[in-house]
Amino acid sequence: MEIVDQITTVFQKNFGQPPPHMARAPGRVNLLGEHVDYNDGFVLPAAIERATYIAFSPATSQHTTLVAADFNERAIFSPRTIPTKTQTDSTPLPEWAHYPAGVMWALLEEDLFVPAINAVYASNVPRGSGLSSSASVEMAFIIAWQTLGGWALPLMQRALLGQKAENQYVGVNSGIMDQFASACGIENKLLLLDCRSLDWQTIPWPEHVAIVIADTAVRRKLTSGEYNKRRAACEEAVRLLKQDLPNIRALRDVNVEDFNHLSKKLPDIVSKRARHVVEEIERSKQAPALLEAEDIQNFGRLMNECHISLRDLYEVSCPELDTMVNIAQAIEGCYGARLTGAGFGGCTVNLVEYQHVNTFARALATRYESETGYHPEIYISRPSDGAALLW
Ligand code: ADP
Ligand code: MG
Numbered sequence: 001m002e003i004v005d006q007i008t009t010v011f012q013k014n015f016g017q018p019p020p021h022m023a024r025a026p027g028r029v030n031l032l033g034e035h036v037d038y039n040d041g042f043v044l045p046a047a048i049e050r051a052t053y054i055a056f057s058p059a060t061s062q063h064t065t066l067v068a069a070d071f072n073e074r075a076i077f078s079p080r081t082i083p084t085k086t087q088t089d090s091t092p093l094p095e096w097a098h099y100p101a102g103v104m105w106a107l108l109e110e111d112l113f114v115p116a117i118n119a120v121y122a123s124n125v126p127r128g129s130g131l132s133s134s135a136s137v138e139m140a141f142i143i144a145w146q147t148l149g150g151w152a153l154p155l156m157q158r159a160l161l162g163q164k165a166e167n168q169y170v171g172v173n174s175g176i177m178d179q180f181a182s183a184c185g186i187e188n189k190l191l192l193l194d195c196r197s198l199d200w201q202t203i204p205w206p207e208h209v210a211i212v213i214a215d216t217a218v219r220r221k222l223t224s225g226e227y228n229k230r231r232a233a234c235e236e237a238v239r240l241l242k243q244d245l246p247n248i249r250a251l252r253d254v255n256v257e258d259f260n261h262l263s264k265k266l267p268d269i270v271s272k273r274a275r276h277v278v279e280e281i282e283r284s285k286q287a288p289a290l291l292e293a294e295d296i297q298n299f300g301r302l303m304n305e306c307h308i309s310l311r312d313l314y315e316v317s318c319p320e321l322d323t324m325v326n327i328a329q330a331i332e333g334c335y336g337a338r339l340t341g342a343g344f345g346g347c348t349v350n351l352v353e354y355q356h357v358n359t360f361a362r363a364l365a366t367r368y369e370s371e372t373g374y375h376p377e378i379y380i381s382r383p384s385d386g387a388a389l390l391w
């Protein structure tokens with residue numbers, strides 16, 4: 001594999017030997033259950049074939065030396081320099097090194113043995129497109145440190161520590177789904193995560209269906225302000241609905257029927273936001289049975305409904321996402337299409353019959369570019385395995 005060969009060469013150049021170990025940790029895409037994680041709902045992500053690869057060996061000093069091959073940059077740190085986000089020469093850690101340093105910090109907080117390493121890593125998960133390159137980097141480093149540290153954490157524990165690194169060290173407030181999917185992915189399976197209990201299960205993925213991810217090339221303009229407003233509206237809905245439903249803790253606890261009766265009591269905007277969440281959680285509950293029955297047609301329909309809901313009720317779409325989705329839904333072989341991730345740009349996810357996947361990808365790219373002027377990247381994937389040691 002090209003990326004593995006590339007990293008191997010860079011490792012040899014930097015550390016004077018071939019890498020004794022190589023690990024892989026994938027990015028992820030979410031098929032259903034959008035903006036429900038912070039409402040205790042269910043998400044249905046899959047790990048994708050694109051991944052971060054890391055070559056690593058134990059270091060002979062106390063210093064961890066990392067090479068980010070994609071940036072052609074190096075960073076050196078140790079447990080002593082981690083609290084100040086600096087390198088061993090007292091210069092600041094570059095932004096990209098906050099992720100691995102954050103993982104080391106989170107592992108040290110657990111009192112685990114975290115040896116110094118020499119490592120080279122690179123990724124074919126696009127950065128900042130919503131496919132979770134950051135979680136893939138975190139999970140790759142957890143595999144590296146557990147391999148050389150001589151311990152093994154349960155899968156969900158790895159995900160939680162990656163999330164802790166990202167939330168508390170890097171300072172990005174993200175849910176558990178990204179790290180969960182990267183840690184727990186299984187080839188040819190969709191994952192179903194209960195964001196309240198963290199219980200999860202797998203759902204078989206039909207052999208004849210491809211996951212096609214289409215990047216609008218419009219970058220997320222989701223100011224944290226918009227995201228926070230959506231969260232606040234959901235909390236407001238719970239507070240108001242409690243007057244009639246005293247036992248609810250989150251919108252997860254409200255069913256569609258009760259919501260229909262009570263929604264008039266909510267302010268307009270709050271009602272729209274909450275309706276998306278309540279109905280999306282209902283859709284995600286229908287999904288497993290449809291997939292077990294290989295009813296991709298109806299699963300795709302749920303994805304189309306999800307897009308409309310995100311567009312009209314949750315109002316997190318944008319013209320380019322709507323264009324990409326509209327074009328896709330009209331192409332032969334497409335079962336369903338919707339925006340994926342937080343919204344306001346980024347990617348759409350499409351389910352496409354394998355037989356049509358190449359013509360689909362070409363037609364989508366051509367038509368999108370001629371309508372918007374943006375050149376989209378298209379990634380075709382199947383659900384892949386989660387983070388693991390390759391050798
Ligand atoms: P995403 O949606 O892709 O996770 P984020 O903004 O959460 O976007 O994370 C992107 C950040 O993760 C990058 O700015 C960089 O710091 C780090 N990162 C991702 N991929 C790599 C890589 N290949 N090499 C080094 N750092 C990376
Ligand atoms: Mg991220």
